[in-house]
Amino acid sequence: MLRIHFTAADFARVRFAPRPAPLQELNTALMTMCRPDHDLLFDRWRRRLLRALPAAAEPLADLVPGGRAPQFLDVFHADLTEALDSARTWRPALVRAEIERVHAPHPGPAPQWVRALHRGDADAWRLLRRAQQAAFETALRPVWPVVQDLHQAEFTRQALTVAEHGTAAALTALVPGSRLHEGVWEVAAPRVGDLHLRGRGLVLQPTFHWTGHPLVAEPPDGPAFLTYPAGPGLPLAPSGAAGTDEALAEVLGRTRRDILLLLADEHTTSGLARRLGVSNATASAHAAALRGAGLVSTVRAGRAVLHRRTALGGLLVRRHPRPAPDMPAQQTSPHPSGDLDAALRRPRPTPPAPP
Structure with missing residues (x-):
């Protein structure tokens, strides 16, 4: 159970993201690709994406040993170019701390390029940027117009809910089974603990490639973010695809x-x-x-x-x-598993997922 603590100022600063976040949507797509459940609905999509991801995207897996991702991969800019550049705005000490956090439980040295990223090497940052861009172009570019349309519909729906019933009602309706009591929003999640907003506010970011629990991110500056599933529960098809x-x-x-x-x-x-x-x-x-x-x-x-x-x-x-x-x-x-062997003949490292 995650408990999110609001002050009066935080309630005034709750807002819904007006546009989708390309790299956060990518994170959730890669998370769904790596999940072992929902095989009936997602297995073919997963195997197709695994086969399609180019070699340029493989460095992303090096940053997520054991499924733990550094927080600087949580990026919420609505513009893809700004999003790709934003990780470099993190303070070097925080980048080093995050790399050490995710790699510490694993024996052996981190890959060479990750060690270079730890040092702040410019070539390593460019390698990460190319990996994210390559993964986005493969996994999301074909369906990005669909994501944008779904996001606009979700934004409008939530705006009407807030207008008619208030912020508290919108929050509890957002996550089924959640509870808001005396300024504390209790949300079922694997992460157990407390998140104190302390006046920073909260941005609610819908995602259309994730059907699991809400995901919380705390960038070093600005508001906290809660990413919640809002999609149809099926892999998205490109606009103009068959019925x-x-x-x-x-x-x-x-x-x-x-x-x-x-x-x-x-x-x-x-x-x-x-x-x-x-x-x-x-x-x-x-x-x-x-x-x-x-x-x-x-x-x-x-x-x-x-x-x-x-x-x-x-x-x-x-x-x-x-x-x-x-x-x-x-x-x-x-x-559905008929061509699994073909996928296994091109093994890919486990792609990254937000923490």
Whole structure:
């Protein structure tokens, strides 16, 4: 449990970031890429991004041994060029302290370029800048217009909430299960402790590549930042991409997408197999995977097994309320882990994540 302590001045200085932060959005995208959960929805996106990241981005992994990142990677500038340059504005003593903090628990010397960064070497700073730029261009540039549109909608929604119900109501609605009592905002998070704002204020930064707990950053100067998940819970697709059904096919695979469409009404396993042109065993395996993600429910009725999509599954296909028409026989889509070996043949170091 994280407890964020507000003074009266802090409440007056709570604000929502008016624009997305490119490097913080990159941090959350890389965090999601490294998470072991949500495989059904994110596995293909993760493997695609791992394969696509260029060698120029690999130095980022050297800064995050064991998943701990130095705070100077938490950058909230809305302009990418300013964001890429901002880490160098940190005081050298703080940069050295952060590098030592994240590398101290790990035996052996840090990579040579990180040691150079510790000394303040200009070439090392340029290497870090190129790594961040390369990762952004690969991971986020194709979907950045989508991020901007989602951010604008979220900003407008939160502005209306504050106007209608006040700041306190907006804060508690922002993080489900959180509680605001006597100037202390209690937020469920792995980090246990207290954050005293002491008049600095708090900036609320939505992110659209993270579905986990809120992330807190404390830059050495200025307000604290709380990054919270505000996205649709699916990997973002570029503007102008195929419709919702095709986007789901990219995430889930076509067979599982088609099963979700069919299960607006109950179907037996054999009924699904007939409609999809696959074997009973294949239909059962795909239904089990969807059930494990909470998208499908299954009940037994005598000797039959009946499947139906859940409310969560319905949300994912909300533009398609009717069952899909009969579909021609087709080859079953590969299992999401089918090309995992190819990804492993190009191993990448674990990319960075905010602390």
